[in-house]
Amino acid sequence: MVLDKQTSRATRALNALAVLSGGTEPNNTIHPVKQAKPKIKAPEKGTFWPIVRERMKEKAMQLYLKEHSETQTLPELKELRKTSYMQEAKKLVLREMQAEKRKV
Numbered sequence: 001m002v003l004d005k006q007t008s009r010a011t012r013a014l015n016a017l018a019v020l021s022g023g024t025e026p027n028n029t030i031h032p033v034k035q036a037k038p039k040i041k042a043p044e045k046g047t048f049w050p051i052v053r054e055r056m057k058e059k060a061m062q063l064y065l066k067e068h069s070e071t072q073t074l075p076e077l078k079e080l081r082k083t084s085y086m087q088e089a090k091k092l093v094l095r096e097m098q099a100e101k102r103k104v
Contacts, residue, residue: 052090052093052094052097056090057080058089059093060080060085060086060089063089064083064085
C-alpha cells in the first residue's frame with residue numbers, strides 16, 4: 001500500500017513535469033468533489049405562535065382600553081407596539097398558556 005502511494009505520487013510528479021515542459025496536454029479528468037447543498041425545507045405552518053399572536057392582540061387591546069377608557073376609537077397595532085402594550089400582552093398570554101398547560 002505504501003508502495004502504491006509512492007508510485008502514484010511519482011507518476012503524478014512526472015506527468016506534471018511533462019505538462020510543464022510542453023510534452024503532453026494537462027490531464028483534466030480529475031474534478032474536485034462538489035458537496036451537495038442541503039435543501040431548505042418549506043416552512044410548515046405553526047400552531048403555537050399564530051394562536052399566541054391572536055391572543056396577544058386581544059390582550060393588548062384590553063390593556064389599552066383599561067388605561068384609556070375615555071377613548072372612543074381603537075388603537076392600531078402599530079400604536080400598541082410603540083407603547084409596549086404588545087410586549088406586556090405577550091408576557092401575560094404566555095403565562096396564561098403555560099398555566100393552562102399545567103392544569104391539563
